[in-house]
Amino acid sequence: MSKYWSKLAAGVDPYVPGEQPKDKKYIKLNTNENPYPPSPRVLEAIKTVANESLKLYPDPNGDELKRTLAEYFGLKKDRIFLGNGSDEVLAFSFMTFFDSGFPILFPDITYSFYPVYANLFKINYELIPLNDDFAIPVDQFFKPNGGIIIPNPNAPTGEYLTLEAIEEILLHNNEHVVIIDEAYIDFGGESARKLIDKYPNLLVVHTLSKSRSLAGLRVGFAMGHEDLIEGLNRVKNSFNSYTLDRLALAGAVEAIKDEAYFQVTSKKISQTRERVTQDLQIMGFKVLPSKANFIFISHPSVKAEELFLKLKEESILVRYFKKPRIDNFLRVSIGSDDEMDNFLKAICKIIA
Numbered sequence: 001m002s003k004y005w006s007k008l009a010a011g012v013d014p015y016v017p018g019e020q021p022k023d024k025k026y027i028k029l030n031t032n033e034n035p036y037p038p039s040p041r042v043l044e045a046i047k048t049v050a051n052e053s054l055k056l057y058p059d060p061n062g063d064e065l066k067r068t069l070a071e072y073f074g075l076k077k078d079r080i081f082l083g084n085g086s087d088e089v090l091a092f093s094f095m096t097f098f099d100s101g102f103p104i105l106f107p108d109i110t111y112s113f114y115p116v117y118a119n120l121f122k123i124n125y126e127l128i129p130l131n132d133d134f135a136i137p138v139d140q141f142f143k144p145n146g147g148i149i150i151p152n153p154n155a156p157t158g159e160y161l162t163l164e165a166i167e168e169i170l171l172h173n174n175e176h177v178v179i180i181d182e183a184y185i186d187f188g189g190e191s192a193r194k195l196i197d198k199y200p201n202l203l204v205v206h207t208l209s210k211s212r213s214l215a216g217l218r219v220g221f222a223m224g225h226e227d228l229i230e231g232l233n234r235v236k237n238s239f240n241s242y243t244l245d246r247l248a249l250a251g252a253v254e255a256i257k258d259e260a261y262f263q264v265t266s267k268k269i270s271q272t273r274e275r276v277t278q279d280l281q282i283m284g285f286k287v288l289p290s291k292a293n294f295i296f297i298s299h300p301s302v303k304a305e306e307l308f309l310k311l312k313e314e315s316i317l318v319r320y321f322k323k324p325r326i327d328n329f330l331r332v333s334i335g336s337d338d339e340m341d342n343f344l345k346a347i348c349k350i351i352a
């Protein structure tokens with residue numbers, strides 16, 4: 001606390017990211033990073049622009065990246081908004097769409113950045129409790145609201161809503177914006193992007209951090225009706241014209257273009273997830289059905305917090321949330337096959 005802080009700075013309750021410890025080498029299964037490196041074409045593209053051109057500002061509109069995404073997804077370019085990671089896209093979206101006075105709705109167990117943004121921007125919200133099995137209760141999103149945000153698949157549970165379920169929610173909500181945060185959609189789900197033509201209040205948010213192995217480059221984007229995108233650009237251009245730097249723009253273009261690499265690595269992760277799920281179930285773990293690059297697990301007799309601490313002693317980091325309803329679960333990111341074999345070995349020893 002400092003007397004120099006604004007009321008805003010004093011009043012916020014910041015998000016706490018997963019640890020990035022530097023004391024020793026860990027197997028990092030705690031922040032849903034991709035175990036595979038970015039496409040070699042991405043690294044080449046970044047090296048190519050790491051030259052004198054850095055003295056110049058980047059393209060404030062990111063036109064080439066927008067063109068690449070538009071072509072890839074079969075959308076018009078003015079239906080795409082770019083941001084410095086999807087966290088930034090989400091922050092701009094909260095500012096652009098949510099202030100009707102009605103509370104916005106999101107699940108009680110979900111991405112913990114949503115309540116942080118709501119508090120920062122003074123937006124009322126109402127938590128929709130997940131069912132006992134952690135499924136999202138779709139009909140609870142039919143009540144009056146000032147907007148909706150849902151991650152699909154949800155985090156940290158990994159549970160997935162079908163396109164039909166998303167459409168149900170849209171059919172009951174046309175007065176305010178519905179945001180579907182698809183950070184993990186590439187690991188087995190079907191994107192709601194297909195519904196953009198039909199629902200002018202649908203915003204679908206993606207990131208290159210997870211499925212494109214580029215958490216360190218900070219690139220996210222949103223897809224939606226051009227009027228929504230125009231609103232986002234108004235806010236963004238009132239804040240920072242150059243949210244994406246030259247290296248990020250160049251790398252992101254190649255990440256989208258290298259479809260073959262993307263297909264191989266994302267399929268690999270889904271396969272590893274299924275194998276690890278089976279092995280954990282054999283050991284007695286409850287594993288929620290996941291379509292993400294992580295699993296949410298609980299053991300009937302060994303407490304999650306104890307597992308978390310013992311895994312850390314074995315130099316394996318997973319994510320533990322000391323929060324109501326989920327304090328006996330661990331979120332485990334899917335690493336490479338080698339990393340997961342080490343994880344399985346360690347966890348087998350701990351529960352024995």
Ligand SMILES: *Cc1c(COP(=O)(O)O)cnc(C)c1O
Nearest residue numbers: 085086087111151183207209220
């Ligand atoms: C990881 C994540 C994001 C943010 O990703 P960026 O790295 O900021 O692009 C957004 N939403 C959810 C649900 C996530 O898990």
